[in-house]
Amino acid sequence: MQSAHDPSLSSYYVNDALYRELIDSFSDWQRDDLVIDDPGERDCLRLLVEREARLLDQLRFDEWLTMYAPECIYWVPGTPEAGDPRREIAISFDDRRRMEDRIYRLRTGYAWSQAPKSRTVRMISNIEAFAADQSGVRMVRSNFLISEFRVDGTRFLSGWCGHRFVRNGAGWQIRFRQVNLIDCDQNLRNPSIII
Amino acid sequence: MLERLSAAPARVEGAIGHYDWDELVQEDRVHRLIYTDPAIFAAEMTHIFGAVWVYLGHESQIPSNDDFITVRMGLRPLILLRDANGRIRALFNRCAHRGTTLCRKEKGSARFFQCPYHGWSFLNSGKLRAVPWPDGYACDFKDAKFNVAQVPRVDSYRGFIFATLNPDAPSLLEYLGPIAKPIDEWLDRQPGGKIAVCEANRLRYKGNWKLAYDNSGDGYHVVFSHRSLLEMENRQADIANKGMSYYKGSPDNAPMYMAYMGHGHHFKDKRPNIEKRAGGLWAVEGPHPGMEHYAQALRRRFGGKAEEILDLASSEPVNINVFPNFSLLGNHIQVFEPLAVDETNVTWYGTAVVDEQGALGGAVDEVNALRMRTQEQFPNFGEVDDLANFEEIQRGLACQEDEWVYMHRGLGIPGRVKTHDDGIITAPATDEAFMREYIKEWKRLMKASPNLVVAREP
Numbered sequence: 001m002q003s004a005h006d007p008s009l010s011s012y013y014v015n016d017a018l019y020r021e022l023i024d025s026f027s028d029w030q031r032d033d034l035v036i037d038d039p040g041e042r043d044c045l046r047l048l049v050e051r052e053a054r055l056l057d058q059l060r061f062d063e064w065l066t067m068y069a070p071e072c073i074y075w076v077p078g079t080p081e082a083g084d085p086r087r088e089i090a091i092s093f094d095d096r097r098r099m100e101d102r103i104y105r106l107r108t109g110y111a112w113s114q115a116p117k118s119r120t121v122r123m124i125s126n127i128e129a130f131a132a133d134q135s136g137v138r139m140v141r142s143n144f145l146i147s148e149f150r151v152d153g154t155r156f157l158s159g160w161c162g163h164r165f166v167r168n169g170a171g172w173q174i175r176f177r178q179v180n181l182i183d184c185d186q187n188l189r190n191p192s193i194i195i
Numbered sequence: 196m197l198e199r200l201s202a203a204p205a206r207v208e209g210a211i212g213h214y215d216w217d218e219l220v221q222e223d224r225v226h227r228l229i230y231t232d233p234a235i236f237a238a239e240m241t242h243i244f245g246a247v248w249v250y251l252g253h254e255s256q257i258p259s260n261d262d263f264i265t266v267r268m269g270l271r272p273l274i275l276l277r278d279a280n281g282r283i284r285a286l287f288n289r290c291a292h293r294g295t296t297l298c299r300k301e302k303g304s305a306r307f308f309q310c311p312y313h314g315w316s317f318l319n320s321g322k323l324r325a326v327p328w329p330d331g332y333a334c335d336f337k338d339a340k341f342n343v344a345q346v347p348r349v350d351s352y353r354g355f356i357f358a359t360l361n362p363d364a365p366s367l368l369e370y371l372g373p374i375a376k377p378i379d380e381w382l383d384r385q386p387g388g389k390i391a392v393c394e395a396n397r398l399r400y401k402g403n404w405k406l407a408y409d410n411s412g413d414g415y416h417v418v419f420s421h422r423s424l425l426e427m428e429n430r431q432a433d434i435a436n437k438g439m440s441y442y443k444g445s446p447d448n449a450p451m452y453m454a455y456m457g458h459g460h461h462f463k464d465k466r467p468n469i470e471k472r473a474g475g476l477w478a479v480e481g482p483h484p485g486m487e488h489y490a491q492a493l494r495r496r497f498g499g500k501a502e503e504i505l506d507l508a509s510s511e512p513v514n515i516n517v518f519p520n521f522s523l524l525g526n527h528i529q530v531f532e533p534l535a536v537d538e539t540n541v542t543w544y545g546t547a548v549v550d551e552q553g554a555l556g557g558a559v560d561e562v563n564a565l566r567m568r569t570q571e572q573f574p575n576f577g578e579v580d581d582l583a584n585f586e587e588i589q590r591g592l593a594c595q596e597d598e599w600v601y602m603h604r605g606l607g608i609p610g611r612v613k614t615h616d617d618g619i620i621t622a623p624a625t626d627e628a629f630m631r632e633y634i635k636e637w638k639r640l641m642k643a644s645p646n647l648v649v650a651r652e653p
Contacts, residue, residue: 011488012488014485015488015492078396085567086560088567089567098482101428104427104430109423110423110426110580111580113580190582
């Protein structure tokens with residue numbers, strides 16, 4: 001439900017109900033009985049995940065933000081089980097304002113971890129779409145491999161994403177995105193790009 | 196039972212006997228080699244990360260008997276555990292037979308450890324439990340040398356577990372000395388004087404570990420290295436006073452200060468910059484997910500008392516640095532872990548409020564939901580820039596002919612650096628006096644000949 005507050009300016013929507021919805025969304029969702037068989041719908045969702053990857057590779061952050069619902073979460077858990085973000089630190093846990101902060105910081109010119117900027121290309125594959133508890137909600141699992149070049153070499157970040165899409169008119173918006181790095185619980189060098 | 200080690204030539208991995216330490220570490224500068232030389236690094240792993248009290252972990256990470264975590268002491272892999280009788284031990288994670296690591300998990304619970312290679316098994320006291328087909332051996336395995344080696348001195352200070360291989364080191368309490376007071380204050384602001392360690396922001400950089408320790412009390416870098424963070428967190432503020440904004444303008448005239456507290460420990464106290472009232476800390480927090488909602492909900496529920504509850508979700512403005520690898524800053528426990536002369540792990544463990552006495556009137560979950568988000572901010576938007584700068588120092592230090600690294604800010608200015616009756620040295624916030632003092636202690640330790648020992652169950 002949309003609140004009266006502008007989520008770019010204040011954070012009222014990150015509350016107990018949201019945390020519960022988030023945890024429930026990513027519990028027991030990759031079930032064979034929920035797989036979306038319709039190739040048209042699956043293709044539509046796949047194109048959105050691929051578009052997001054391209055926008056991030058091209059640093060087109062304003063367009064990237066428009067793919068998200070106004071009240072959204074970008075979550076990179078610090079453990080393979082993801083855990084409960086009310087009790088655990090995540091690698092990143094951004095509401096809309098913090099996503100915008102993240103972009104603002106990268107654009108100041110003083111974010112030394114991204115000066116010079118990383119060059120990235122993302123491979124997205126193994127896309128599966130699932131129905132969810134509510135109609136008008138779709139969950140999508142995808143695998144990713146990010147090649148990241150910066151300063152002295154190229155490295156790889158890999159893992160899988162869970163997207164929670166919600167209906168927005170004829171299309172879909174991202175309500176939550178959970179990014180699961182395979183080495184999320186290990187010490188990472190310079191995790192300063194949006195993954 | 197303590198075990199003497201073999202004669203020095205059998206275990207020295209880098210020959211450092213010919214180094215002139217007084218040339219390498221001078222009053223106002225240090226030589227690049229202390230950050231770049233693999234032989235010096237190898238010696239540090241015994242002279243520093245063996246001979247002094249090294250932080251290993253927190254008691255809340257091994258709450259019950261038989262609980263363990265695997266950690267490092269310098270380069271040594273250890274199993275830090277609470278044995279079957281509740282005693283905290285730091286076992287070398289190394290089979291007494293062939294040297295295989297016994298435990299490959301990061302945490303868990305185990306009454307004994309069986310080596311995956313030849314099946315020798317050991318109780319969590321370190322004592323040998325059984326070897327397969329013992330009739331193939333002439334010995335009866337009663338000799339203590341077949342028990343797992345362990346760190347002989349393990350001690351805790353209010354939940355923080357430290358260990359040393361040096362029988363001649365002072366007690367942990369003496370080692371901490373005056374830095375115990377800020378540690379006490381950091382804990383005592385929490386309900387019940389306790390915290391629980393939770394997950395961490397785990398980072399790594401290609402640079403020497405001392406670059407992180409040099410930085411841990413450095414007030415000079417803040418507005419430059421963290422310029423993007425300061426601009427970010429103040430971009431929507433009515434008054435640009437969020438976070439570490441008090442470093443802008445003239446930080447040396449602000450009431451914050453640095454204090455060198457002996458044994459390499461130092462303390463950056465920024466609390467005097469903050470308005471001394473309930474809610475004073477919360478008032479300078481930058482934007483965090485959920486802050487408006489939870490602040491409103493707590494104020495509705497608790498009225499004026501909400502402010503002190505919100506302060507618990509706020510970052511405590513201190514850097515309490517215990518040489519060589521432990522730092523309390525904000526609400527984090529930061530641990531430095533050397534991996535190689537030019538590679539270091541920096542792990543920012545989050546801490547959660549535990550409210551066993553119910554002092555928070557049931558608000559503990561809300562406080563922690565907020566506190567997790569405040570703690571994620573600095574590693575995401577501040578630390579990454581420091582680490583990029585440490586990596587660039589390491590790169591710059593490849594210039595072999597440009598030998599010196601300076602740490603002389605504040606040196607030689609009359610009245611600027613003050614030595615107090617208790618031996619504590621204080622100076623303005625951007626001063627490098629703490630760096631000069633801790634590196635003196637580092638030099639003393641590198642010149643020394645510590646007699647390290649391991650222990651085994653009898």
